[in-house]
Amino acid sequence: MCTTLPEHRKRSSHTFRLLAAAALCLPAAAEAADWRNCLTLADDRARLACYDRFARSKTPPSAAPAQGASASASAPGLASRLDNEQAASENPFAIRAYKPNYFLPFTYAFNRLDNPVYGFTPQREEAKFQISLQVDAWKNPLGPGTAVYFAYTQLSLWQMYNTSASSPFRETNYTPEGGLDWSLDARFLGLDFRKLRFSYIHQSNGQGGPRSRSWNRLAVQTAFERGALAGAIRGWYRIPERASRDDNPDITHYLGYGDLLLAYRFAHGTLSTRLRNNLNLDHNRGAIEINYSFPLTSHVKGYVQFFSGYGETLIDYNRSVSRIGLGFALTDWL
Numbered sequence: 507m508c509t510t511l512p513e514h515r516k517r518s519s520h521t522f523r524l525l526a527a528a529a530l531c532l533p534a535a536a537e538a539a540d541w542r543n544c545l546t547l548a549d550d551r552a553r554l555a556c557y558d559r560f561a562r563s564k565t566p567p568s569a570a571p572a573q574g575a576s577a578s579a580s581a582p583g584l585a586s587r588l589d590n591e592q593a594a595s596e597n598p599f600a601i602r603a604y605k606p607n608y609f610l611p612f613t614y615a616f617n618r619l620d621n622p623v624y625g626f627t628p629q630r631e632e633a634k635f636q637i638s639l640q641v642d643a644w645k646n647p648l649g650p651g652t653a654v655y656f657a658y659t660q661l662s663l664w665q666m667y668n669t670s671a672s673s674p675f676r677e678t679n680y681t682p683e684g685g686l687d688w689s690l691d692a693r694f695l696g697l698d699f700r701k702l703r704f705s706y707i708h709q710s711n712g713q714g715g716p717r718s719r720s721w722n723r724l725a726v727q728t729a730f731e732r733g734a735l736a737g738a739i740r741g742w743y744r745i746p747e748r749a750s751r752d753d754n755p756d757i758t759h760y761l762g763y764g765d766l767l768l769a770y771r772f773a774h775g776t777l778s779t780r781l782r783n784n785l786n787l788d789h790n791r792g793a794i795e796i797n798y799s800f801p802l803t804s805h806v807k808g809y810v811q812f813f814s815g816y817g818e819t820l821i822d823y824n825r826s827v828s829r830i831g832l833g834f835a836l837t838d839w840l
Contacts, residue, residue: 552600603837604657605638606797608809611666613831619676621821623717626671633666634811634831642687651689655703658682663819677821683707690728701729707742711820718753719820721745736840737768759784760791760816760824769839775800778839782817791816791826799838809835 544556611633619628640657647654659681665674685705692699705727710720727740741764749755762784769778776799783792793815799807814828 601639601641603638604640605636605659606799606809606835606839607636607638607837608811608833608835609633609635610809610811610831610833612833613811613829616828616830617826619827623715623821624676626665626668626674628665628671628676629668631667632676633664634662634829635664635833636661643684648686648688653687654684655687656682656684661819677711677819679709679711679819681707681709685725697730697732699728699730703727703729709820717821719823720753721757722747734771735768736771737766739766740764754820754823757817757823759786759789762792767839771840776838776840782815793817797838799835802834805836807835807838809833809838 613632613634615630615632617630619630621628636659638657638659640655642653642655644654646652660678661681662678663676665671665676668674683705685703688702688704690699690702703726705723705725707723707725708720709723711717713719722745723742724745725740725742727738729738730736743763744758747755762782765780765782767778767780769776776797778797778799780795781792782794784790793813796812798810802808809832811831811833812829814826816826817823818827818829
């Protein structure tokens with residue numbers, strides 16, 4: 507039950523009222539991890555909006571999980587991430603995480619990585635890292651709940667231990683994209699659908715000659731959740747290129763026409779998997795990536811990744827690679 511504020515506190519600043527509401531009216535046992543996320547927001551308006559959201563919560567104290575019960579049902583999920591994104595988007599200078607941002611200082615490939623396009627012999631041990639950011643460039647272009655977004659993702663494989671070859675970057679993929687986000691509030695087959703995204707995606711490894719790889723896609727994606735489970739399903743259409751300029755004309759034979767992401771938030775970690783398949787029974791090819799993250803500090807997570815299949819990077823789009831890696835992440839899917 508919320509405590510009534512004294513009259514002299516009712517006359518205090520808006521900031522104090524929001525902080526007091528967050529401290530007194532939230533079910534502390536179930537929501538403490540959620541409202542502490544507000545403390546990480548640097549922008550004043552975004553931080554106040556975050557506190558205000560929890561201050562308006564109608565959840566009774568009895569809804570808090572019993573002692574010893576699983577905390578996964580009350581852990582922040584897709585809705586919490588979308589709420590935080592909405593709060594951050596109120597800041598015109600906010601750049602936020604898109605896909606996971608991680609660094610794996612050690613990965614091991616279970617197969618050889620030799621390729622005639624390299625000027626060196628690659629080792630199976632290498633580092634892998636990803637940087638992924640997004641920003642809302644135009645709010646409400648088609649009405650409330652819509653936004654024009656831009657995003658950039660960079661994935662690199664670094665032969666950090668290959669000192670005999672001067673530790674080169676074996677492959678780096680650059681993926682700028684942009685499009686329209688549309689917020690949803692729909693329920694279908696027991697799933698709550700939260701977002702629809704229309705995208706133009708360019709991906710390239712920035713190389714020339716025999717190492718050059720690139721393609722362009724139009725994609726549609728929808729994000730959904732159910733309790734501690736969240737996911738996104740995406741389909742794409744490859745924009746055709748002239749045969750004389752196409753570095754990888756058969757790329758969809760290996761990477762298919764879409765992917766499925768599933769993530770589950772446990773009390774002490776997040777397990778996610780990304781699946782891709784060309785849906786060709788005669789020449790079936792696909793890929794699976796499994797990630798597990800767990801907290802190390804308040805801002806850094808431990809990160810374990812396993813990948814197996816085609817298209818880990820563009821240079822390996824038509825070669826199956828299996829790899830395991832260990833490192834840390836700054837952001838995850840949830």
